Amino acid sequence: MIDDLPAGLEARYLTEDDHPRVLAVLDSWWGGLKGEAGSAERALLLPRLYFQHFASTGFLVERDGGEVAAFLVGFLSQTEPRAAYVHFAGVDPALHGQGVGRALYEAFFALVRSHGRRYVHCITSPENTASQAFHTRLGFTASAVKPDYDGPGLDRVAFTIDLSSDPVATPRPV
Numbered sequence: 001m002i003d004d005l006p007a008g009l010e011a012r013y014l015t016e017d018d019h020p021r022v023l024a025v026l027d028s029w030w031g032g033l034k035g036e037a038g039s040a041e042r043a044l045l046l047p048r049l050y051f052q053h054f055a056s057t058g059f060l061v062e063r064d065g066g067e068v069a070a071f072l073v074g075f076l077s078q079t080e081p082r083a084a085y086v087h088f089a090g091v092d093p094a095l096h097g098q099g100v101g102r103a104l105y106e107a108f109f110a111l112v113r114s115h116g117r118r119y120v121h122c123i124t125s126p127e128n129t130a131s132q133a134f135h136t137r138l139g140f141t142a143s144a145v146k147p148d149y150d151g152p153g154l155d156r157v158a159f160t161i162d163l164s165s166d167p168v169a170t171p172r173p174v
Contacts, residue, residue, distance in 0.1 A: 002059065011060065012059070013060070015055055019048045057108070121160050123158050123159065125154075126145045
């Protein structure tokens with residue numbers, strides 16, 4: 001399903017049964033970012049509905065033994081017909097730098113292109129500098145920090161990438 005994954009890793013679409021398995025890795029993979037509040041925030045960002053209703057636009061990567069190695073939860077925008085959105089993605093820190101995250105995003109880009117989508121949007125917290133660096137390396141353009149974007153005290157950095165080859169295209173800001 002996804003080419004260019006390291007040996008011993010297989011990708012597939014998400015299923016509802018993946019929900020508790022993904023929640024179980026969040027705290028260790030994010031290394032306690034933002035403490036207890038960050039842990040609660042991450043869990044609340046991934047309700048089961050994403051694994052029920054957006055499974056065909058999300059991916060799970062597993063090791064040979066079935067252990068979760070990476071995931072991407074994304075969807076096609078219902079209000080912006082030329083856009084898609086990566087809601088949440090994560091890679092086991094032991095696999096960082098091996099192309100797993102890039103392979104997930106490239107698979108998502110191919111999927112959304114097949115649906116005629118041109119732009120992909122996503123956000124992260126200002127504290128998540130690793131995510132910001134990753135998205136920038138992939139070619140996303142970052143916004144300035146957006147104070148209270150997701151509610152009081154929930155500042156975000158928004159990212160957009162234009163998947164077309166048209167260099168004069170201007171994506172709608174998030």
